[in-house]
Amino acid sequence: MDDLHSRKTLPRLDESLLTHLPPFSKLDKRQIRTILDQATSRRYDAGIAIFEEGHDADRFYMLLDGYVRVVRITPTGEQVTALHIPAGQLLGIARAIGRDTYPATAMTATESIALSWPTRLWDSFVQGYDGFATVTYKTLGHRVGEMNTRIVELATQQVEQRVANALLRLINQTGRKVEGGIEIDFPITRQDLSELTATTLHTVSRLLSGWEKQGIVESKRKRIKVCDPHALVIISQV
Amino acid sequence: MDDLHSRKTLPRLDESLLTHLPPFSKLDKRQIRTILDQATSRRYDAGIAIFEEGHDADRFYMLLDGYVRVVRITPTGEQVTALHIPAGQLLGIARAIGRDTYPATAMTATESIALSWPTRLWDSFVQGYDGFATVTYKTLGHRVGEMNTRIVELATQQVEQRVANALLRLINQTGRKVEGGIEIDFPITRQDLSELTATTLHTVSRLLSGWEKQGIVESKRKRIKVCDPHALVIISQV
DNA sequence: TCGTGAGTTTGCGCCAGAGCAAATTCACGA
């Protein structure tokens, strides 16, 4: 078992880990091999910070499994979730936008597994591997788009619409079809959802209760199943 | 006089236009010359869209003079200002983040002048000119940071704090020292400020009135002078 | 099996700030 502070290079990472992931999918076997040999693999428990805001951006990551929230912590200690990152995406790529510290903290939402590389290799990845730059800048573009959307939502929408939107986004990103609906396939508390929508856990709880009575969602502890996504779409647009 | 739709290449753009601007400052005279010869120069009246959200990102821009707001327009027609861009910065660099349409609309806040180039030249700029990529990605990083900050502000601060912050940011970016304080050196309405802080013009007006009574600001139509920045800092932190 | 604490639900009161309405002031062009 890994303990929290161990970080070990596994004897031999399987090449199939990367071959189907967009930033690497164009590369040949030898290149993948080199990349894997330089990588460090680590498992993270749920609720652990992979890296923290303000720290030296000394590594960049590829999330292989799990789910990560990118959060900022205000001077008064409140957490605000800026975005969610699913498995298969790059993470901590501060270097791509010319920063040498991480602009936010990355917390695991579930147990997760990530590869990482020292940031000094970044330039060689960008220059040496065909398609790598293109794909990472597309990722970046996608995230900028998401942040933009979040700003507009916060600026113009009511709490009810924001929560509905957040749920829709979550089931799109990580929904798992189960009987009777689509479930968010990692544990998520009312608190988490409130940090994602800039409201309080009380208000989220009230909204979910209301929706449950209308048959739109079903929820247990840390589990939310959306039964009627269309109804949420209606709500989210008012 | 240019009319709104003319876009003319001036006979000879002066090289000093670019030599002191970061993305170009490392280049030699010949390179600058080439870049200028490929550029189109245009003047924009205040309140004009330089490019619009969703349109083909067919050109990228360098703002030489003036001031631009990057805004998004919601389905219901409200405008939300995502960020402000001062003279000397690149604009419309969707291509840098792998997008082929503009993710937002750029509106002039004052009369402005910008150079622009066809997007198909982007890659050659990035690859051909030393330091260009680094600087533009730094710009991008800066903007991502600003957006992050804005998300946190919207999520956690009261209206009064947001307006105070917005004013502070504006005088930092474009403040002009005048007797008795620092003035924002372009015309800005209460409405503009409300779109920047996600509130209503009425609330902004009330806040400014209050601050004026306390001697913190002075304001005429479309003009705001901050007399006591420190007081605003206090307010912004509550 | 039974605590125990984390997560959730619900009620109640309150207030920041939006919405609406109207008066007022200023800048600019004729």
Next chain:
DNA sequence: TCGTGAATTTGCTCTGGCGCAAACTCACGA
């Protein structure tokens, strides 16, 4: 110089959703 419309100010009302408090419920470990 005056008229006109845009920008601003201000008063009043109303409400979404926050803060506080308390009860409840489940999952897990001893």
